Amino acid sequence: MAGGSLAVARAHKTVTLDVDGERVSISTFAGTISGVLESQGLQLAAHDTVAPDPSTGLRDGDEIVVRSGHPVTVLSGGQEQTVWTTALSADEALTSLSARGDDVRLVASRSSAGRADLAMRLDLDGGVDVQVDGGTQHVEDGAVSLDALLASIDVTVGAADRVQVVRSAAGSGAALTVVVQRVVVQATTTVSEIPFETVTEQSADLYKGQSRTSVAGVAGERTLIEQIVTVDGAEESRTPLSDVVTRAPVTAVVQQGTKARPVAVASGGSSVGGDVWAALARCESGGNPLSVSSSGAYYGLYQFSLSTWRAMGGSGLPTEASAEEQTQRAQALQARSGWGQWPACARSLGLL
Template sequence: MQFFTRLARPSARTRATSSQTAPTEALDVTTPTPPEGDDTPQGGRKRRLVLPAAVAAGALVIGGGTAAYAQAHKTVTVDVDGVTHQVSTFAGSVDNLLTDEGITVGARDAVSPSGALTDGAVVTVRSAHQIWVDQDGEQRQVWTTALTADEALDLLATRDPDVQLVASRSSGGRPQLALDLSIDGPARVIVDGDMVDVDDADTTVAGALDDAGITLNDLDRVSVRNDVHGHVVVVVQRVVVKDVKRVQKLEYDSSTTQDEDAYEGEESVVTEGVTGLRLIVDRVTTVDGKETSRVEVTNRITRKPVDEVIAVGTKERPVVQPTPSRPSNPGPIGDTTDADSLNWPALAQCESGGNPSIVSSNGLYHGLYQFSVATWQAVGGSGLPSQASAAEQTARAKMLYLRSGAGQWPVCGSRLFS
């Protein structure tokens, strides 16, 4: 955040500040007596000669000087940034008065009036200083000679009624503004959705917040503006910055490869697919609970996706002709006497590895003899073949053999006769 610094100007005297509580100090207006015989000061500026009392009195009488003396002497009021004092002077111009008073005026300072100095005049000096303003969401520095925040806001409002003064934060965390809040009238503090009135507005921003019992957090913002009624309003915005994490899933791709050792229609998973993960961290800024910005600070893959690979069989299934040993008259269904002598364990070992509950990778073939569900039902089976007992599976396999022969098992059927 920006800090306001009031420009210090060299001065031969203690200069009045913009604080309305600064004590009024009577300034020394005695004109120093020049060295004897020297009537020209350094820098070429003429200085008044201080004559001995008798000579001066004679000169005044001779030249009718009483009237001239009275005309040259003036009593004026000097107002420096709201602190006033009276001065008795013989200066003929405002510039000479300020020089005699040791008041240095900067290029941006305001002095009124200018030119010749008259008796009873009020000479006003306003110091220029820089302040931060917020206009249309952008902050910039401007110069002002205003004494108070509401005076500065009134001047700035002629160009933009929505302008705000921005308070900086000191090293101790207290909000600072180069101006007091107001000469008179109350100030209001808006914070956390509430409005708190501060009776004595002739104070600093930090003082107003202290009076209202408001504690600022490290990132809170403080600004000053006028409300629709012209009252000075101190606005405290609660600012929170935090990192928000989110995890994004990365889908994996799937591909197939040909398997010459597997029959057409058979599939097997070669590589299981794994979903990847991406970690994203956003730095989110909220002002009074509303998000104002989001900046991505981390974006990295914490787990790479693994693509799925599926093997698809390409080998044609052979056609096995019925064997001569097939009975010509197998008898009624349920009578498996003619098939009992065949090598059923060898067929089961070839088809399923002897596992009665196994299911092919494509889900089509079940059990010891790799029945399809339709074939299983055709020989009187119910449910899934892989859920039936090994004995029932063998009995129904014998029934299938008696109906259709060993050709039902085109690859392994020959094992029945081993």
């Protein structure tokens, strides 16, 4: 019996089990590390670690360290990727990731409740700085979750905001800095004009040198919708969502005359000198081919009414015709109806 009691005593061991920083003392008869884990109901996942190796024989006084693996999002060199870590704190995780460069950042995910979430505490040994809304706040206790840290200083994170954990600058007094960036995503609509084109057509209905617009040009309209992302008030990106022609432009059509102008002959087979017509034009309109009477009823050098102008073969307004055409039609009118068409001026010039 004495020998049996001694064997039992030697089989019994007291070991320390550390699971993610939680340490407990265990009395066990297990012979291996894996036996202790099984007795405690611990099943290792693919990214978990155990030291010593689970197959190692167990001795009294051993310490078994178990670390659970969890994914974290890492931003390095402008690229995000998910990595697995067994670090207990963000400080430890950044230390293990330091080989990636100085600008490595841990990117917080969003919990089901919409809170900024990081699957570890921040700094087990010191305080943490928080950069938000243009200022920096210091929190003495960094051994808390990211969500609890932000809540302790009444920082609310919006749905589009970004939260990252970085190494603090030298001399800042804290190993870590939590950076909260305010992000605004909005759609903007810009309406711009599309110029219309102009085409020219030949028209036998108009005299040479005449033109008129048969189809008025109308500018079109383009509507551009963009998504604009601003970070802490500065524009970060602008992405087109749609770019459509909401109104097509209408092409302007301008007709150019091809018809030869008529040649007027004075009555009686004799021509009237050009100085007489120049004098008549000065009397009627001051010699201005664009003149319009104060009543709006008479036009051009010889103050044609619209009905008389059209009776003499004119089109459009007399003021739209050249001075030569106005004179030709006035000469044709005089040949047909005499100087009485301009009674006051013809009398003053001695033509009546």
